Amino acid sequence: MAHIRKGTPEDINALHALICELAEFERALPEVTNTPEQLLKDGFGENPLYGFYVAELEARVVGIALYYYRYSTWKGKVLYLEDIYIQPAHRGQGIGEAFIKVLETHAQTEQCARLQLQVLDWNEPAVRFYEKMGMSIDKEWWNVYKTI
Amino acid sequence: MAHIRKGTPEDINALHALICELAEFERALPEVTNTPEQLLKDGFGENPLYGFYVAELEARVVGIALYYYRYSTWKGKVLYLEDIYIQPAHRGQGIGEAFIKVLETHAQTEQCARLQLQVLDWNEPAVRFYEKMGMSIDKEWWNVYKTI
Numbered sequence A, B: 001m002a003h004i005r006k007g008t009p010e011d012i013n014a015l016h017a018l019i020c021e022l023a024e025f026e027r028a029l030p031e032v033t034n035t036p037e038q039l040l041k042d043g044f045g046e047n048p049l050y051g052f053y054v055a056e057l058e059a060r061v062v063g064i065a066l067y068y069y070r071y072s073t074w075k076g077k078v079l080y081l082e083d084i085y086i087q088p089a090h091r092g093q094g095i096g097e098a099f100i101k102v103l104e105t106h107a108q109t110e111q112c113a114r115l116q117l118q119v120l121d122w123n124e125p126a127v128r129f130y131e132k133m134g135m136s137i138d139k140e141w142w143n144v145y146k147t148i
Helices: A007-027 A036-042 A095-109 A123-130 B011-024 B036-043 B095-109 B122-133
Strands: A002-005 A051-057 A061-072 A076-086 A114-120 A136-138 A143-148 B005-006 B051-057 B060-072 B076-084 B114-120 B134-136 B139-145
Touching: A002 A095, A007 A036, A007 A051, A007 A061, A007 A076, A036 B076, A051 A095, A061 A095, A061 B060, A061 B076, A076 A095, A076 B036, A076 B060, A095 A114, A095 B134, A114 A123, A123 A136, B011 B036, B011 B051, B011 B060, B011 B076, B051 B095, B060 B095, B076 B095, B095 B114, B114 B122, B122 B134
Parallel strands: A076 A114, B076 B114
Antiparallel strands: A002 A051, A051 A061, A061 A076, A114 B139, A136 B139, A143 B114, A143 B134, B005 B051, B051 B060, B060 B076
């Protein structure tokens, strides 16, 4: 079983590589403009913009779970899971469940009202996984955005 | 025309009142468990979890725009508009456009890659407004969450 631990600056290249693998699965690799250098600056500065956990197996990072804090005007502080990815060869071994459990504990420790994430509407295995983990799905909202 | 300015600790009661008005419009007032005390602590501590702008008219707050920073693994730092609300009597006077323009400038100053928000799928006037402001709408994602 892989070991789940907090990500460090030494994990940045592995983090970037797995972000790209996930983007490829999401049919959106050209959308990734972020770089290892920017990830290092954003995750380990004075006010980090995000944090992450890694799943390590035989000294290799085989999965990542990247989070940051959101703010709900209704509920307060929210732990948001931006990316969760496990390499195909290492699925079905409980790493996803282990990540979600670590994040639930993290959310409790940091006094967050919620653990939250988004899922693509066509990603049925992911929808079933989150439902199995006791999460609720809200289909009512659309995302609106503008490139700056 | 209302004056747009940054929110201060003195605006917290007005902020909470307008958050409740918006929740009522969204058919979800009982969902609001946040309080003025918690909003004050979360918005004005050492590492503020959010910030906000107000629209002021004759010394009264008639609109709010509450934001925080998200992190996109693909794009980097994102300015996220959590709540935007203008009291019904003060609509159609350009306050919404003024908020969006101030937030676009804010996003540029803070080197954000995007200004982003969410809209309820049944809120057609809002969808038309954001499209008029040059924003794009992505209907492909569902929200997944768990109460902690």
